[in-house]
Amino acid sequence: MIIIFKENAPEKELGALREEIKSLGLEIHESVGEKTRLWGLVGDTSRVDMDWLSARQIVDEVKRVQEPYKKANRKFHPKDTVVDIHGKKIGGGHFQVIAGPCSIESEEQMNSVAKSVAKSGAGFLRGGAFKPRTSPYAFQGLHNEGLKLLLEAKKACGLPVVTELMSVQHIDLFQNVDVIQIGARNMQNFELLKEVGKLKTPVLLKRGLANTLEELLMSAEYIMAGGNENVILCERGIRTFETSTRNTLDLSAIPMLKSKTHLPVIVDPSHACGIRWMVEPMALAAVAAGADGLMIEVHNDPEKALCDGPQSLTPEMFEQLMGKVQSMVQFMKNLSA
Amino acid sequence: MIIIFKENAPEKELGALREEIKSLGLEIHESVGEKTRLWGLVGDTSRVDMDWLSARQIVDEVKRVQEPYKKANRKFHPKDTVVDIHGKKIGGGHFQVIAGPCSIESEEQMNSVAKSVAKSGAGFLRGGAFKPRTSPYAFQGLHNEGLKLLLEAKKACGLPVVTELMSVQHIDLFQNVDVIQIGARNMQNFELLKEVGKLKTPVLLKRGLANTLEELLMSAEYIMAGGNENVILCERGIRTFETSTRNTLDLSAIPMLKSKTHLPVIVDPSHACGIRWMVEPMALAAVAAGADGLMIEVHNDPEKALCDGPQSLTPEMFEQLMGKVQSMVQFMKNLSA
Amino acid sequence: MIIIFKENAPEKELGALREEIKSLGLEIHESVGEKTRLWGLVGDTSRVDMDWLSARQIVDEVKRVQEPYKKANRKFHPKDTVVDIHGKKIGGGHFQVIAGPCSIESEEQMNSVAKSVAKSGAGFLRGGAFKPRTSPYAFQGLHNEGLKLLLEAKKACGLPVVTELMSVQHIDLFQNVDVIQIGARNMQNFELLKEVGKLKTPVLLKRGLANTLEELLMSAEYIMAGGNENVILCERGIRTFETSTRNTLDLSAIPMLKSKTHLPVIVDPSHACGIRWMVEPMALAAVAAGADGLMIEVHNDPEKALCDGPQSLTPEMFEQLMGKVQSMVQFMKNLSA
């Protein structure tokens, strides 16, 4: 951490700050120029609040050198984390596809989609029982009833299931869920992060629409600091000025995240683009950029879907996509071999 | 709502969709050109999900004409809402300043700030007991203990209090709070919105960092649809590419919101800019743009604040600001008279 | 084009507007609901200015249905454009890599880079003689002297050359240049677009940092409307709130552009990310997303480069990248076969 002081900062106040910083166990390296005075703070600064320093009248600016996250930081944990869910592994060279409908609508729908995605090679079944919807008048999900249908479909197809938790008050209903998803709008719902941090269930953490990669890692840190180190990160598009796609899929997030953290990184091209025919090119591009997995929306009858129909693939389209994705995964393995 | 069809959409599928739309009680006005077929849907389309239409293979694009919110819509409620909190009114020509520290730190701090802001003319006391912090290692607030200190300070200064609710599980602790704040990061925490919608306590709803004004109004609609119509909207800066200020304060949101909704609109220049000396010019600009109130961070010792020190005013700075703000409010009243 | 009128728009003004619209050769399909009156304009609306309509007091909103570009529009030109530069083809299944240094610095540098990228399989040599730099104190390029070195290097390596034109006043110097690049900052320098529209030289048009895909296509339309239909589009990253990469590479732009236009689309991962080690994953992802080519910065000594050193590959790194890119191009061909 570097502190840049204002010109003519009084020696008395510098002295007082020097004592406070030393009392945190940090060393100070000072550099004084004609107009500029800098301090480099040496030691573990991950818990030092930048605002606490920049609030001082004598301080002009504070810059971080060390990342503010530790458990999620590859510097301290160079080896890739492999999340193992009943034998299905993600990360460290293990690639998985999570597929299923946006929302759970009926027994028939879930069982039909579950069987077809399992047959096509998906590793996990997804489906939402609690749906975050912009409008209070839109379908909000089947809630507890939906979770039951999901767990039945799990039995039918044999795949572990991924579903979104929207509120601390529903957490008890999620005991048999294999992976708990924290959605983009809840990436900084810190109370929810703390609660899933107390569980053992792996967490799929989606990047918020306007959140930096550092903030995503800080949210992962919340979960890990609570004791749950099974976190899977998911890029799903960010909000920009471009309106032809629903969001802008930031594939450069994959190599950047993988350089900064040991956690697995997957991509959701369905939500990013919001358009069915864009899912295939963006899924392939995500694999080429190094993703550890994909999350794809599949619906038995997209035209009648209660949610996100425009971006859902039919089971036939998904079957075809899986073939291409598996070839690409193999191709990338050969390329880096 | 307007549906634009793809060229050569088969008559059979058009017919099926026509029946479905009519069954919703909507009329269809068709317009057929050489290459384009449009349908204008006439009737109450606020509950029609655009995705449900755009998922169809035959549909090229769907455009909304009516706003998707009703209770928050000025078209249906032309008169300004005045929120009345124990006699303190906001909206419809009533202007209020909410002031206090970012976070509640101690009895001494709260009482000292509370008395000074009351003396300077603030209408409400703010202070956070539950703090949304990007880092799990940063100060998270005093929680229940903090709420007690806030309510004691309320007694001491006589001002109604505003404080942030971050999770459904804390809602019982907020029974004596006068205004519940929903923070920017929770603007689309829909489960939380539904819960405060069941209360009678007025809600101060902050715009999310990357949320459009329409989304802000849809979140207000969530609360109002639950039965709580006492919603105050708050612009607090949005996330853009500019980095010299913490966020970009969008003051054009004030006249735009006031044209679309009858709800009061206030502005938080402290969080928007993140810099103490910018609070005054932006506070005055907000009043000039038509804001119904301001939310200002004041700390008895900003250099030692546990949170947001760089943007906090001292009580002396606040006293001076209040004088200017009150003059500006009066000036604007005279100008429009 | 759809016009949505305000409630109670007077019949007299509607009549006057009706006459004006008919005089443009457009038909009007009217749809009148309880609160809403819509007109669908049928005919060629690509030259109708939306503002001209929305300026009317009686108009609430105007929405476009047809795209405002014609020559660049795939609807009117379904077949892929193949740009042929002395036998080197881009588009319609032909893939090309453009490589070379950011700026031309010396004869030795250019010849050394030119030979090595040619040997590695690049199809075009790039190098900047006129450099757009944020600071007036930064190296601005060798100008005419640089162009001479570029043309000498062209002779030495046999590759056609691509270089940026920044101002109409330099256009005469570009007579022997094979492809003229219009940089991101000049994407809406309309006077420059008009001038290159008068030439026969193919134009590489880069997307501006904050420009939508529709605006990019409108800028291509400027060039094509002047008579030069050899336009290659280039995605090079857009400006967002994320700061860990220089820009955010928008790879979804590739399939979206290719659905809307017949023009070739290439990607510049070097400028998008600004970081050397990110070039490879993003280059491979671009190919997987369907790009028709790549633009890659290569420098014989990146640590001493006068411009963009941090993102430049060494010739050895480029050699390795080319091998992977060529495998990926072949893999994608097989996949879609």
Next chain:
Amino acid sequence: MIIIFKENAPEKELGALREEIKSLGLEIHESVGEKTRLWGLVGDTSRVDMDWLSARQIVDEVKRVQEPYKKANRKFHPKDTVVDIHGKKIGGGHFQVIAGPCSIESEEQMNSVAKSVAKSGAGFLRGGAFKPRTSPYAFQGLHNEGLKLLLEAKKACGLPVVTELMSVQHIDLFQNVDVIQIGARNMQNFELLKEVGKLKTPVLLKRGLANTLEELLMSAEYIMAGGNENVILCERGIRTFETSTRNTLDLSAIPMLKSKTHLPVIVDPSHACGIRWMVEPMALAAVAAGADGLMIEVHNDPEKALCDGPQSLTPEMFEQLMGKVQSMVQFMKNLSA
């Protein structure tokens, strides 16, 4: 400037870099921690290219401490610049309103608007002869003929004129223009900036749609480095995700710019919002935030305007606005007195 090195950077390469930096006349202050080595560069670093340093393999990150602009920097020129145009002053307490139509359309239009805005108290007449339009099929301005009409209107109303220069090749036509406007899309047209830097005519420099305040100041520096120090900065809205206004007017840019530079700062609410009825509240807010002037679009018949009709005021609306603006300017003077 601060250089943060990678762990285990070899002493040999550190030594070589140390020599290069010293040869630029800079001193190095070194700070070595357990995992981190920092160098603080002391001296005039405004001309040191950050990329030149960050391209090194041994360098992890480079951070700027000093601003990269000098002539525009308030640190070196604490006193406000007052631009004096034939006795009309802007900056340093002098407030001016620039008014007129978006584009010059006819003699009758210009003379009528010119007389009415002069009568209402505008200080300058604006009007565009060269218009940057997104579509090649939109009205492009009357060019030389338009400039003649502008200069005739100047004679008629007695106000100095402001008009946009879009290309170096038109510069000779602008000899009698009082203030040359560089539009938002040309803010980083560096060749154009260099040319107007050679003139004595004051330059009104608009902020680009996606440009930071630092980039705006660097573009001002281009003009000033050429010898023309009469630069007026103009905030006119930036591009964000919000679509209800054309752009997002960033009024916090006013105090921020005025803290960093001595140049005058004006605001264009017409282009920022794109909506007629938002001009008044945003104009008043701009004055309250400390702007040195306003630029307002006025048209004698906005419904028939060839460009930007939706945001143009009628002369009557402008007359009323001017009254309020003048009161606000006076109010702000009294407030700070």
